Amino acid sequence: MSEFNIPLSRVMGLERTVETGGTTSCTLRRTETTLDARITIENDDTTHHIKVEMGELTSSTTLPRKLATKWQSLRDFLQDLANGRADSGAQSEEAIALMEAQDSVDEVLHAGQIAYVITTVNRDRPLGAVVTNDDGEVCAAVTGASKEHLAEAVRAKLWPVQEGLGECA
Structure with a gap:
């Protein structure tokens, strides 16, 4: 054949x-x-x-x-x-999951920030993200259980809560 x-x-x-x-x-x-x-x-x-x-x-x-x-x-x-x-379907699913996580994290970034999304060895939090600014300084480093959890963890680090308002600034 x-x-x-x-x-x-x-x-x-x-x-x-x-x-x-x-x-x-x-x-x-x-x-x-x-x-x-x-x-x-x-x-x-x-x-x-x-x-x-x-x-x-x-x-x-x-x-x-x-x-x-x-x-x-x-x-x-x-x-x-x-x-x-x-490669196996599991690996391609992992690549797709990373792209989706990257999209979710990109939505919560400030202008001039870049996110790098990776897999981790932690089964409970298999996704990680490091966010830098235009100068290459680290603004946030977090892990998450899902793309939504990862994006929310990044948002929490980058968008501080104003005291008394209970909302993200």
Whole structure:
């Protein structure tokens, strides 16, 4: 039996979506069948966050924007996923959970602050975040049990309660 593959020229055809972000689809082929991949791309200043759905299988990867071989890396990732050589679903779920936690934490930041969200070894609080300002100074370092808990812990460190008001300033 042959393996699913995608010509590099087709992957390079995804260039616009990779550079601008958004959703597209791509067909992988092998002799007896085809497989459609739904690709969602979110970009920031330094990376492409790529989520791929193939039937019931979902996985994700992150590629540096400046990577000269990103098209080959994307092709390899798609082919590995289609051919069952990708990382386990648990790992891809972890990557998606980290992206969602990053989005939740970003919503509570002040202007000029950057959050770095990571996994921890603590089973009760598997997510962590460090927030810095434009000068690289640490403004907050917290852990959380969920993306909501993490965002609330960051908010509590960054948005002090004004005495007597009972509200966040």
